[in-house]
Amino acid sequence: MKTMQSSMSFTKTWGITTACLFVCGLFFISMPVQAATYKALPVTLSGNGTLTMEPGEVKEISVTFQNSGDTTWYNDGAGYVSLYTYEEKYRRSVFDPGTWLGPTQVKRIIEPVVKPGEVASMNFQLHAPLTEGSYEEVFKLASEDRAWVDGGEIRFKIIVAKEEIVAPSSSNGQDGYGASLEIQSANRVKVKAGSSVLITTGFKNTGTKNWTSYSINEMDLALASTSVAFNHPSWQGSQLAYGAEAVAPGQIAYLTFALLAPSINGSHTAEFQFTANDVDIDNAIFELPVEVTGGSSAIASHDNEDVVVDYRLDEEPLLRVGILTVDEETDNEVVITCDDADFELRDTEGSLLAEFDAGDEVTAYYLAGKYYFDRGRGVEVSSYGLRFLPVEENAVMTILNFDYRETRNGGYAYNTYRNILELRYNSYKDRVWLINELPIEQYLYGLAETSNISPHEYQKALVTAARTYAYANARYEVTERGEYMHVNAYADDQVYRGYEHEEDSPTIVQAVKDTQGMIVTYDNELAITPYFSRSDGRTRAWSEVWNGTKAWCKSVEVPWEKGGTLWGHGIGMSALGALYMANDGYEWDEILKYFYTDIELQQWWE
Known part of the structure; x- marks a missing residue:
């Protein structure tokens, strides 16, 4: 029987919640949120930020940005939005063609008005210097006399070199292409x-x-x-x-x-x-x-x-998850094997570097612009990132020199992950990540946001919110995210522990299977689904905490938690409140629709 008052004892519920929040649910730790008034997401960029130019050449450049903040942009008047040179701010660029607005100000956005969620575009020129070599040019959006636009930074890597003469091919042009x-x-x-x-x-x-x-x-x-x-x-x-x-x-x-x-x-x-x-x-x-x-x-x-x-897809999307920063914790290297299947080592350009039998080991690391690996034949080198790929789909890879129990005082090793591992350095934050690339549903199998003993309807509600969050990130190209990944495996995104956690959490795996491909939507569009630890009797509307509004994130009463203490930002689904509802007989979709107003649940892949 459903009731707005919990029929379960506080002791029983708190025991389950404690397991959810403290054993696995690091995501629910309250963290301060600083929402910028002006925010942007680069969408398209000429050459994906990589250009080759001849000395003295003038090249037309196009850029688009999505207004991901809560403030409307304008191309004229007070606070108009334009592009400036950056790193260093207001520096004079050797690529200034003389057609910019000024020596440090490039161009204004084209559209007169760009509302939140809409796309702004910009066209401008770059004039290559006469000196050949490698250059890097950085620009950033700014609202005039108000603020730099958070996320509005773009970066070009430019090779200036004379064009090589290539003999024309006698092929019809299609041979080898598909x-x-x-x-x-x-x-x-x-x-x-x-x-x-x-x-x-x-x-x-x-x-x-x-x-x-x-x-x-x-x-x-x-x-x-x-x-x-x-x-x-x-x-x-x-x-x-x-x-x-x-x-x-x-x-x-x-x-x-x-x-x-x-x-x-x-x-x-x-x-x-x-x-x-x-x-x-x-x-x-x-x-x-x-x-x-x-x-x-x-x-x-x-x-x-x-x-x-x-946005429904014919196939399940892939997710790239940063699982480990490779630093002194692992002696700045990783030792990889696969016990389930043979595996390959390829670079990020797709070239095959080595083949391994199941159980073989390979050591890999990054140093001073190069990637190195040792398979027992001496150290070999690559100019590109390293990808460890099992030849059998869904096979499990192991990081032999990483163990949560030894370096992080954990109860489990958490060093096994399905599918592909990739060693990748990024200059964006000057660090090396080991990235796990796998289908979203398998990512959810290893999600550690709740425990195996929590109520099944609660688990289904939670993994659906988590899937929606993951897919919202997976829709963007990783080259736009700075560190070549969509999310990381920690509390600032969602806590993910990989295959070992999957093996220990069969009820969570079943919850994922029961809700395969289900996404939270509002008006047929993807809905952002924030969730938090516990409320004080009511959730907060989006506008109470963050800038702007989200129609589905309204304040709702949570009588199960009346008199308690708010843990977290308070927007969206309360984990403890959702757990109480599951104990009182509410189903997973009813829980989600209680906390997120007027949403729908749609299956976007199977």
């Missing part, structure tokens, strides 16, 4: 005329040649099935987005780009060609059905009709 569309962030779009939509695609290299560059481009008009244009100001001519990272056969190239809805109402199909190494690959076409409303043929226009995007 691609298949594996991932698309939207299967169809309903959008108001003139609105922008962000799309992410992933094309798999099914050929035999490595890709060193790739792009999404407008279809040739003779081949396109529609004459309706989707041109966005962020495009470079007919090119929507461009990437310059190496993609080996079997790997996936990700591109994020913006579309501008046409002014004509009705159903349209946006069609674009995928290109690798300047070759239009046969049948590598991205098609997106687009329904436009509120346009020229509409009887009435509805100003509150916003973009509705279907």
Whole structure:
């Protein structure tokens, strides 16, 4: 029987909660939150931040940023948003072409008004110096005379060198090239005329040649099935987005780009060609059905009709989790093996470096710009990050020289992880991470935000909120996140302990399976799902703690916790309150819908 008063004793519930919060739930520790008024997320960047220029060459650059804060941006008037040189602030750049707003101020955003969640674009020029060499240029958004925009930093690595003359090939250009569309962030779009939509695609290299560059481009008009244009100001001519990272056969190239809805109402199909190494690959076409409303043929226009995007995926997305900073704790190296299966060592460019039998060991480390590994034949070197890949899907890798019991006073080793491990240095924070790459559902198997003994309906509610958080991060390219990962394994994201925790938590694994692919949404869009330790009888509305509002994060009464002490930010789902509700017979979806107002639960992958 459901009741708004707990029928369970405080002792029993507190015992379970203590196990949830103190044994596993480090995420629930209250941490101060400093929400910036101005925040941004880089979306597209010419060359993905890597450029090659000839001495004296002038290159057109395009950039887009999502306004991820709670303040509207303007391109004119008080507090207008523009791009400045950075690191050092207001420095004079040798790439200034003379067309910037000033010696340290590059350009303003193009759009007159960019509301929170919308995309701003910017086009400007870089003029290469005459001296050949490697350069790094850093820029950052600023609201004039108000603040630097948090997250609005972009970085270009630029090689200035004379072009090499390459003899033309006699091939027809298609030999060795193949691609298949594996991932698309939207299967169809309903959008108001003139609105922008962000799309992410992933094309798999099914050929035999490595890709060193790739792009999404407008279809040739003779081949396109529609004459309706989707041109966005962020495009470079007919090119929507461009990437310059190496993609080996079997790997996936990700591109994020913006579309501008046409002014004509009705159903349209946006069609674009995928290109690798300047070759239009046969049948590598991205098609997106687009329904436009509120346009020229509409009887009435509805100003509150916003973009509705279907983000459901055909395949489960991958997540990259930073599990260990490689430092003095492990003598600045890792020792990797796989007892389940044979495994390979490849660099992050896709090149095979070594093959191992199950049980073999390899030591790896980073030093002074190079990656080193030792498989018993002496030290070998690579210029690129190292990836340890089991040949069997879902096999478990082990970090032999890392043990929570020895260095962190833990009760378990927590040194086993499914699927791929990657050793990667980043200059963003000048440190080396060991990153675990695996499907989101398997990540949730190892989630340590609650214990194996907590109520099953509570577990299902918690893993659904956690899945929503993980997917919200997985939608972004890791090159935009600074450290080549989507989340880390600690309390500032979500506590993740890998395969050993999975083995010890069969009820959590079952909760993940019971809610496979379920995501919290509001108005058919992904909803942010904050949660915290316990309330004092009510949760807080988003606007009480952080800037702005979220319609689904309203204050609700939590009578089970009346008279208690607030632990955490207080927004969203109270862990203790949710646990009480589960004990009182509430089901997982009822718990989520109690704490998050007017949300829906949708299965976005199977």
